[in-house]
Amino acid sequence: MKNRCYRLLDKFGIDNLKVVTETIPDVPPSGHVLVKTHAVSLNYRDLLMLDGKYDPRVSLGFIPCSDMAGEIIAVGENVAELEIGDMVNSCFYQWPEPSGLEEKIRFTHTLGGTMDGVLCEYKILPHWGITKYSNHLTPQEASTIPCAGVVTWHALFDDHRPLAAGDTVVMIGSGGVSSYVIQLAKAAGAITIVISRSKEKEEKLKSLGVDHVINSLEHPEWSKQVVEITGRGADRIIETGGSGTLEQSIYATRANGIIYLIGVIAEPGQLCDKTIKRMLMYGVTVKGLLVGHRSLQLKLNRCMRNNKIKPIIDKTFDFENANKAFEYLRSGNQLGKITINI
Numbered sequence: 274m275k276n277r278c279y280r281l282l283d284k285f286g287i288d289n290l291k292v293v294t295e296t297i298p299d300v301p302p303s304g305h306v307l308v309k310t311h312a313v314s315l316n317y318r319d320l321l322m323l324d325g326k327y328d329p330r331v332s333l334g335f336i337p338c339s340d341m342a343g344e345i346i347a348v349g350e351n352v353a354e355l356e357i358g359d360m361v362n363s364c365f366y367q368w369p370e371p372s373g374l375e376e377k378i379r380f381t382h383t384l385g386g387t388m389d390g391v392l393c394e395y396k397i398l399p400h401w402g403i404t405k406y407s408n409h410l411t412p413q414e415a416s417t418i419p420c421a422g423v424v425t426w427h428a429l430f431d432d433h434r435p436l437a438a439g440d441t442v443v444m445i446g447s448g449g450v451s452s453y454v455i456q457l458a459k460a461a462g463a464i465t466i467v468i469s470r471s472k473e474k475e476e477k478l479k480s481l482g483v484d485h486v487i488n489s490l491e492h493p494e495w496s497k498q499v500v501e502i503t504g505r506g507a508d509r510i511i512e513t514g515g516s517g518t519l520e521q522s523i524y525a526t527r528a529n530g531i532i533y534l535i536g537v538i539a540e541p542g543q544l545c546d547k548t549i550k551r552m553l554m555y556g557v558t559v560k561g562l563l564v565g566h567r568s569l570q571l572k573l574n575r576c577m578r579n580n581k582i583k584p585i586i587d588k589t590f591d592f593e594n595a596n597k598a599f600e601y602l603r604s605g606n607q608l609g610k611i612t613i614n615i
């Protein structure tokens with residue numbers, strides 16, 4: 274059957290993203306299902322992939338994007354518990370758990386870079402590379418779960434020190450990851466602080482239940498505000514800024530608090546030895562995280578179903594306007610996720 278896909282052709286850059294029509298088998302191989310894609314959601318990683326800045330192992334010709342939701346339209350042999358008509362979303366990691374894959378090669382088993390992604394009308398995926406999502410979600414909403422949702426779940430609840438009610442969580446900006454942090458941290462009874470560059474977004478963030486918004490342009494040393502609000506510093510920081518925001522994050526963390534290094538969206542900066550000394554004297558933990566496996570996605574699905582959480586979507590584009598969706602992602606003007614209808 275015919276399958277329209279976006280592929281990055283000729284050279285890196287959004288302008289080289291072109292629609293090509295290919296054929297895809299209508300009978301999936303053993304252990305796999307064929308999914309009609311209904312929606313794809315974008316992550317900053319997809320932009321870095323298109324710009325050729327994410328991973329030097331990625332070569333041209335790939336289908337971008339890791340996150341989709343759609344309907345199973347054919348089921349291969351040896352697939353249990355999935356049937357035609359089930360609504361599913363992709364998993365970021367495309368390897369079974371537990372697996373014999375070495376840590377260093379599991380990073381190449383992810384959609385939308387070293388493996389073809391999901392910005393296409395149909396996709397064949399292994400049964401262990403998808404999950405059934407809660408039926409209170411639209412496909413657009415469910416497509417936001419695999420990367421931004423799962424890494425947030427990982428950083429809040431599935432590492433060695435789960436978030437507790439009354440803890441304070443700080444997040445950088447109001448993009449896709451932060452929109453999940455806002456909702457999941459609130460569901461756990463935590464206090465949320467958003468560090469935003471945008472005055473315009475402040476009211477909207479408050480209406481979404483954010484407890485405090487600190488404008489980083491007005492308060493470049495925003496750690497002082499965090500310490501003032503909390504009295505002792507934040508328990509946990511979801512660090513999506515990178516080296517440009519890490520120094521403030523270190524000063525904003527309480528003694529024995531934890532910083533999860535998730536992304537690098539801000540302009541780069543440098544850490545001085547004074548900050549490093551502060552970190553070691555205060556026993557601050559800094560830990561990197563890359564999304565999370567399917568088992569975390571299953572737990573997040575359950576949490577979203579039981580709490581009827583609806584992801585925050587800023588804007589949805591048509592398939593034909595996928596390039597515009599990536600440009601909008603680059604603008605940083607969004608509050609929440611950006612999706613594409615397929």
Ligand SMILES: NC(=O)c1ccc[n+]([C@@H]2O[C@H](COP(=O)([O-])OP(=O)(O)OC[C@H]3O[C@@H](n4cnc5c(N)ncnc54)[C@H](OP(=O)(O)O)[C@@H]3O)[C@@H](O)[C@H]2O)c1
Pocket residue numbers: 315316317318420421424445446447448449450451468469470471474513514534535536537538539540562563564565602605606607608609
């Ligand atoms: N490790 C992982 O598993 C993982 C998973 C998902 C994402 N990430 C990474 O996390 C980062 C954020 O991802 P995302 O999907 O949430 O991105 P996003 O949706 O593109 O986030 C955009 C938001 O970040 C803020 N922002 C944009 N440019 C900024 C700048 N120069 N300095 C400070 N803030 C800026 C803006 O919020 P305001 O307007 O409020 O300032 C903007 O709305 C990216 O680096 C991404 O690659 C990592």
